[in-house]
Amino acid sequence: MITGLIREELLSSGATVVGIASLRGVLHDDIAHLDTAISIGVDKNLNEDTISLLVSLQKKAAKRLKREGYRYFCIPPDSDRIKNKFVSSLFSFFPHKMAATSAGIGWIGKNGLLISAEYGPRLSLATVITDAPLQVSAPIEYSFCGECSLCVEFCPSGSLTGNFWSRVEPFIELIKLDRCNTHKSKSRALNGKPNCGLCINICPYGRKEIREKAREREINSGFEEVRV
Numbered sequence: 691m692i693t694g695l696i697r698e699e700l701l702s703s704g705a706t707v708v709g710i711a712s713l714r715g716v717l718h719d720d721i722a723h724l725d726t727a728i729s730i731g732v733d734k735n736l737n738e739d740t741i742s743l744l745v746s747l748q749k750k751a752a753k754r755l756k757r758e759g760y761r762y763f764c765i766p767p768d769s770d771r772i773k774n775k776f777v778s779s780l781f782s783f784f785p786h787k788m789a790a791t792s793a794g795i796g797w798i799g800k801n802g803l804l805i806s807a808e809y810g811p812r813l814s815l816a817t818v819i820t821d822a823p824l825q826v827s828a829p830i831e832y833s834f835c836g837e838c839s840l841c842v843e844f845c846p847s848g849s850l851t852g853n854f855w856s857r858v859e860p861f862i863e864l865i866k867l868d869r870c871n872t873h874k875s876k877s878r879a880l881n882g883k884p885n886c887g888l889c890i891n892i893c894p895y896g897r898k899e900i901r902e903k904a905r906e907r908e909i910n911s912g913f914e915e916v917r918v
């Protein structure tokens with residue numbers, strides 16, 4: 691019941707997608723007691739307004755969990771930029787993408803981003819972890835990129851390795867970050883724009899009709915809800 695309440699509250703307050711994941715056995719010792727994750731995605735570019743929206747959604751979930759007597763911890767969307775030392779240290783061992791794939795929201799594409807069959811590569815993410823006994827979804831185990839490698843072919847800096855992500859080998863190298871960053875810095879020097887983003891714009895899952903087909907495939911493959 692609390693799972694449905696949280697989901698409804700967040701969706702009616704601006705979340706595009708809300709998934710619940712079991713992260714049992716994968717968390718750092720300091721947060722391992724809060725091994726259920728509420729993964730929140732909004733279909734908007736990651737900017738100040740989006741971060742404010744995500745933070746307000748996290749607060750809503752936290753308020754509900756507190757009212758019901760559960761423990762929780764909000765991992766901010768921009769954890770790397772937060773002044774609090776503990777929170778800022780979290781980004782390297784708590785990637786929001788880990789919660790999102792584990793909640794069945796999407797897979798990690800060859801462009802290194804979370805790809806949702808329904809919303810494409812543009813979801814911005816935040817996570818609330820908790821000890822509440824929420825109803826969790828099955829994780830997505832493999833990439834659905836298939837034969838596509840548009841992002842790899844067209845990346846102007848040759849940063850993308852073309853490797854396939856899977857939950858079996860979740861940290862396989864997908865992006866040569868130094869190359870991507872150098873390319874972005876050069877483009878900033880040329881036209882004042884720090885971001886490239888071609889690997890986002892070119893992804894077919896960002897296009898509505900492809901997303902709809904993929905959604906059908908996902909429904910037919912029967913992702914099911916399981917309880918912890």
Ligand code: B12
Nearest residue numbers: 767770781785786787788791802803804813814815860861
């Ligand atoms: C540091 C950082 C950057 C750095 C380095 C990027 C990188 N790829 O590492 C820089 C500045 C370059 C950057 C750029 C961008 N970033 Co950034 N970034 C982050 C940040 C703060 C930490 C990422 C990190 O280093 N994590 C540690 C590494 C080890 O994990 P990871 O690669 O993120 O994710 C891996 C795990 O999740 C693992 N995994 C997946 N499922 C599972 C399941 C299990 C069980 C396990 C164990 C692991 C696992 O697979 C992933 C890929 O290997 C996150 C916020 C956060 N806290 O997550 C945002 C984040 C990843 N960035 C984001 C975005 C939007 C961007 C940009 C598009 C911004 C822009 N406009 O340019 C670009 C995209 C570049 C690209 N193609 O990846 C979004 C991604 C959303 C999405 N749909 O995927 C995030 C999640 C921020 C957010 N709150 O939404 N970013």
Ligand code: SF4
Nearest residue numbers: 845870886887888889
């Ligand atoms: S942001 Fe540009 S340079 Fe970086 S991986 Fe994507 S397409 Fe390549």
Ligand code: SF4
Nearest residue numbers: 799800835838841893
């Ligand atoms: S462009 Fe193709 S290969 Fe790249 S992330 Fe999207 S679906 Fe996957």
